[in-house]
Amino acid sequence: MQSHKMIEKKRKSRDGKKHDRPQKFTRKSKFSKKRGKIEDDKRRTGPRLPQSLRIELDRINPNDQSGSEEDEGINDDVYEYEEGVPEEESKKNRRFDSVENYEYELPKDFKDENVDSDDDDDFDGGENKIAHHKGKKGDLDQLDDDVEDEDDERHLRMLQGITGMPSQAFQDRKKTKVVSEGYPESEYNPTRDVLDGDGRIAIEDLLESIQGKPGYRELRKITRQVEKKGKVLQAPLPKEDRDRLERSAAYEQSKKDITRWEPLVKRNREAPTIMFDKDTDSGFSTIGAIASEFEPRTEFEKKMSSLVNDDNVMAAHKEDGSRLLELNKISLEDYISSRNHIAKMRSLLFRHEVKMKRVKKIKSKTYHRLLKKDRLKGSVGISMDAEEAKELAMKQEFKRAEERMTLRHKNQSKWAQRIVQRGIDTQDEGTRAAMAEQLHQHALLTRKMNSMKDSSSSDDSSDEEDSENSDGSDEDKAPKLLAKAREKTRRVLEEDDGVPDSGVLSLPFMKRALKKRKEAADEEGRLAIQEFESSLKELEDTDEAKITKTGTVSGRRVFGASKTQVIEPKNKIRSSSYSSDSEAELEAQEDIDIGLGRTDDMQNNINVNSVSLYVDADIPQDSVLKNSELAKDLGPKMTYEVSILQSNTWKKMSSSRNEVDTNGKRSQKVVEPATHNQDIEFEGVGEDSDADSEGQMLDGILSSEHKSSYKLPSQAELIREAFAGDDVQEEFNKDKEEIMNLENPEPEKPAQLPGWGQWTRVQKKKGLPSWVLEEHENAKRKREEALRKRKDAHLKHVIISEKLDKKAEKLLTGTLPYPFTSKEVFEQSIRMPIGPEFNPATAVRALNRPEVVKKQGLIIKPIRYEDVDSHERGGEERRKSGQKQKIKRSKGRVKAVVAKS
Template sequence: MAETKRKSRGEAKGKRGKPSKKQKKGTDTRERKGPRLPNALRKELERLNPVDEGFGSDEDQEEVYGRDLYEYEEELPEEESKKNRRYDPVENLEYQMPEEFEDENVSSDDDNDTRNAGEDGVEDEDEKDDDGRQRTTRITSEAFEGKKKKKNNVVISEAYPESEYNPTRDMLEGEGPVSIGDLLDPLHGVSGYSKLRKRIHHLEKKSVPTPAPLPKADQEKLERKAAYEKSKEELQKWEPIIKRNREAPTIYFDDDMDLGFSTVGAIASEFEPRTEFEKKIASLVYDDQVMEAHQKDGSRLLELNKVSAEDEKDRHNRMAKMRSLLFRHEMKSKHIKKIKSKTYHRLLKKDRLKASSTQSQMDPEAAKELAMKQEYERAKERMTLRHKGSSKWTKRIKERGIDVQDEGTRTAIAEQQHLHALLTRKMNSMKDGSSSSSDDSSDEDDVDVYSAGSDQARASKLLEKAKEKTLNLLDEDDEVPKSGVLSLPFMVRGLKKRNEAAAEEAKLALQEYESWSNQLEDSNGADNAKVAPPSGRMVFNASKKEAPESSNKTQSDNKIRSDNYYGNSDSEDDFEPKENVDIREDRSSDLQNNGGINPVLLHKEFKNHKDSLFKNFDDIVQDPGPKTTHEVSIFASGTWKKMKGGNNADANANKPTRPLESVVLNQNLQEPVKDLDEDSDADSEGQMVDGILTSDPKVESSYELPSQAEIIRQAFAADDVEDDFEKEKQEVLNKENPEPEKPVLLPGWGQWTHVQKKKGLPSWMLQEHESAKRMREETLKKRKDAHLKRVIISEKLDKKAEKLYTKSLPYPFTSKEVYEQSIRMPLGPEFNPATAVGALNRPEVMKKPGVIIKPIEFEEVNPYERIEEQTQSGKKHKKRNKSKSNSSKNGTKVKTKLKN
């Protein structure tokens, strides 16, 4: 029995040890354990072993016990082994009981053996060897085993679930395992033994028990970890590409662009005749003969053009056919003309309309005709007003309800409505147009009025119109209502009064019109001259232009002008009579229109109020001289008086206060300077008055050294300038940070008066004051001009300029300095050379519209490559792209290899 068992065990062992030597060894070590214990239990044991020696000894006993017995190992039920893990050594002992039942399973083992034997035919020798060894070294092995047990005291589980179909060796043998030492001993003395032994020894030293497989969860975790590592590796190879793209200032997506043909010629050259027809044409066109003939002088073409008799006959026949067809057509149309069927004609008309519409689109003549026709239609429609839906027929139909009607009537009604809509639309649009045009015309009228009768005819017309209207108003008899509130006597009286007033006004207006019209007739060229195109100077004339419009100034235009003029001249006479003359003269000479007129004479003439001459002059003045008009406006507005006053004051200041000033105004430093300037002004004026073209010795005198008094003043001026400035600075500081108020003692307020007297101000008041003072000082210290005595820098914030600053740092920046430095360089083409502008302003993504952006492709990139090399100038990049696209076209995709 034992023999066979051992044998079978050996066989099993041999089978196990098949795959490799190492595994064999592993199985060897595994064999040492006695009873087969369920996995969970074993683990528990493993855990306990190092602590509990007694348990180990127990095991020993078991092993001794089980050497010559079959061991039955029952697997623990799953639920027990996994869920309930509270095991004791005592509990464990219980499991030895079932080992004794094992005997029954022998037959099955045999079965196993036989099966194995069949399979293991190859390894017969090995088995035999094993058997021999075991036989010889049984006892020694046992002893050896005992020693060894302590060393490898690990419980090893089986790789597959235990059952009666795959029993362990221990089970089969009932003995301790055979060690390698046992096997080696018989070989003692054989050559190479020492070597083998050394190796074995070495192996044994290193041998470590194979750990138990981890629980499933852990295993999976590990697997996942491994998978993650793998995938990470896979993904990591993309990193340089991504990094490159992220770091690149610009990404180009316009590579790999293939827009196909770029020219029509290119498309045409690719053309291949496919259909029958095309082929035929091609054969004719590309006929060798024809081509040749074309290339040569062309005489051959004539030959090719020769028409055969047959062809001529054919042509003749065709002609005859056509003629007959035409005749038939004529006959048919004659017949049609005679047809009286309405429906037929309607259909015909429809067809014709269609044809005409297409024709109208083609040529303008037809379009014109069509337009005329439509106009006619419209007129007709306006006459009949069919579209209004006011006819008896439509009314009746509407009453009955359109839905009830048959198709024909419904369409007719719809047509009418459509027409109505069309016409009304047209009407509206026409209204708009007319209104705008009328506006224009009225504008024009306005313009005319403003330019005060530039177009005489127009003006007179306007006047006439106005006259007529007023006359009409006058003539109108007011119908006095004979009933109601208005018929009451006081109302009637009131109405009458009003009417009278209106009539009077109208009469006045009429007079005005008449005077204007007279004036219009009078003024021939003068008024025309006034139509000078509006220019910058018109600004000054504006008030005058409006004059004729305003009814308040009932005088004629001429009069107004003359009035202005007199105002002007009078005032100037008052002021500086000579200058007036001079100016006149100068202007006249400037204009050169008034050739040969003596200014003095002119002046006289003005005084004589000779109208005609005056008018002449006025024209000239009006014509190009902006200055005159300006002055006119000045005096008309009455501002000159002010100026005169100012001048008077100046003069006063000049004369009497002079001596005083030098004494009094020492501290007032502004005055002397002013005085000086005024003096010079006055002087120059005087010379101006004296004459323009003559030089005076006085001119030089104004540039003489300043007087002694002034020099003294200037010398004294320096004394308190600094103090003044300091004071000013203090003032500014106080204005911007006012000094805190001094605490004031209110008798009896907060404390008894006697206490107050003793203690003075309460401490909190003093503290508050102190802190306020300190605050002020601190703020003053923070000022930019704190350490500058002679400088005041305004700390006022300019609200308008605030929009020129950013409110907060823009996003990626965290420090103000870096941001400010980064914006120091201008980017525009004015500030940078043309080579740099493009690169400085290139957008982040370069892409042409319509280009499909392909997903990123893997390519090897040197991660240590510098960005700069990748972001080459656009040209280079494009070149690279081109080569890329070419290669891709050929079908072999060649990636750009590592540079450098």
């Protein structure tokens, strides 16, 4: 029942308020003027009542509040809007002064430009409003009767019947709050209408207040128009969106602009050469021509040109000089003003001078510093060339850095000083920690410096020593020095440089490192001491030696000691005896001969004898060996090793033969043909079958008999020819195999080190490890593949060398040149020579034309738009179009000339 009364009361008040409204809004508007922001906030934040009022309300109707709250709890469980306590309420700051004057007079030229979009609802029809009110009433009823569905439905139906509006319109209203208005209306407690958004301020309301004032009519008119059209201004888009849209629009536009150029650009890009031979006229040829084109642009230029081109002046200049003088006259005012100007300038200059003098006299350094600073600051503003500016900036930066360096860690910064002034104890924890950190850092740095200073102290002592040394005589300088050094190192070793207990060096890993280093140093020192000692001893020894014998020193320089003489030939002989090469043996023999001639040493003789004996013994032994070998394999096929052996033996035989033949008379003439023989016969003989070799032997003996005759090589040739065709193929095959082996070496046979694992039966049984075998297999396969890939793999009678020619490598490219992606295409593209030697004169030019053809001195003008058929291709059309253009352009020029003249 109470609530019923309340509603009635409220309705009444609302009715009454309709009359009050203008007044209320005057007040409101004042506020909105004064602190519009707050007002706005309020409006946005929705229903929020001051705390005090709420309490009051609670006191008045506790049920209602609770009921409504319950309602909210039930229906609004999705999202509960909680609002922070307004600032005015919390009273944390008292920025909001109490307002005394609520009266507000609208200024005469007031025009409310801000038509609030929130008020749009108010332009709805009046019916709606009524419906709303009714709906609200219904809501209240419903609240009154507690929540009963049936009732609700009935009520809704009734409402529908009355208003003819859909039921949803009413259902929505269910959740509205009920607030009684048992308090005076103010900005803090706005009316229900305002809170609910129903009683929004309409433009009409505002207009009413200024009725009859000037400008009212226009306003009215405008509002009417707006109403009629129902045109509503949308809120402007956010700036980002607007910009984006703008950009996209601009992009579209520019795209259109640019696509127009596309065929033109494409044509230029595709053209093998771009010719700039159309506008060969490079413009002005003389200074006069350039000058004639001059047009005054700036103020000064215009003034000058007006003076220069003045008819009077020109005429005077042409006719006679006296007129010119007349024109030159200056008026009195002009003269006075100029004189005054000069005087002013002079006085200014003088004053400046005086001032500078005074400033110069000032002795205060601070003043000068400040002055300089000011000057520098001022100079920064002045435009300089980039280089200077950069330099200056660098300088300043450096200075700043320097300052930073000096001020840091020293508690000299403003902040630190202030803290110190205030007392560190009074500061909070964080600041104190920061200060401590700084101090610590400072301490660290300074300590390091100190330690460095300590180390430098040793220099002093060395200085002293130097002075001591200088006293001593030159002779015993060295031992003294050495002794000194020893002493010093010992001292260094003995002294224990204390490891600092704090700071970085006190960290465990640093300690470790230091220790390690120290140990190393100690070791070195000890070594040094030893060295010193030893050298000292030596010095003493040498001193003694000096006394006893002076002549015998330096064993290396002296030659001719009998010992060495003996040794050298020995070595030679030994080497020669081991070498199987016949030539080497010959050499050895010679050596021995010489040796025999030279020295009569017994030992030497014996040596030689033995060697010669050995050589002698070699011959039959070898021959026997050879014979046995030959007997073993009589077939035409022989292994390679055997052949080598054979050839060796043969060589040896020949050499021995030489020995026998020549006996000692051994002239150069004789040796030469023999070697020549070898050269020719070597291959054939080496691999021949036994019969052949025997024949060769015979031949060899024979040839030795006929050595002096000229026919000898030809005879050999003859024999060679006679036996030709027997083994050439074989020989060649062997050769090929050899070369193949050289270029693709055969993998080594898998073998173990002798004795490796032989005492274990297990390994013996197992044989080689599997991976070794596998690797061997792999290598074999690889080799076979390589052999198969060779160019001469299928050509039995050909050996094609696969050796890389490094010098010819530079004639090939390592990688494909850029635009090409396939080797074939590249190689086909370079198949044609383009030089004048290979092409007709008419084609050479086109083949070798550069990308850009341009006459010297031609200015390349920016590209100009022209219509290009994007589908055309080939140079001829282009050239034609260019010609057309040229014609057009020239026409235009003619026209222009005509117009000018």
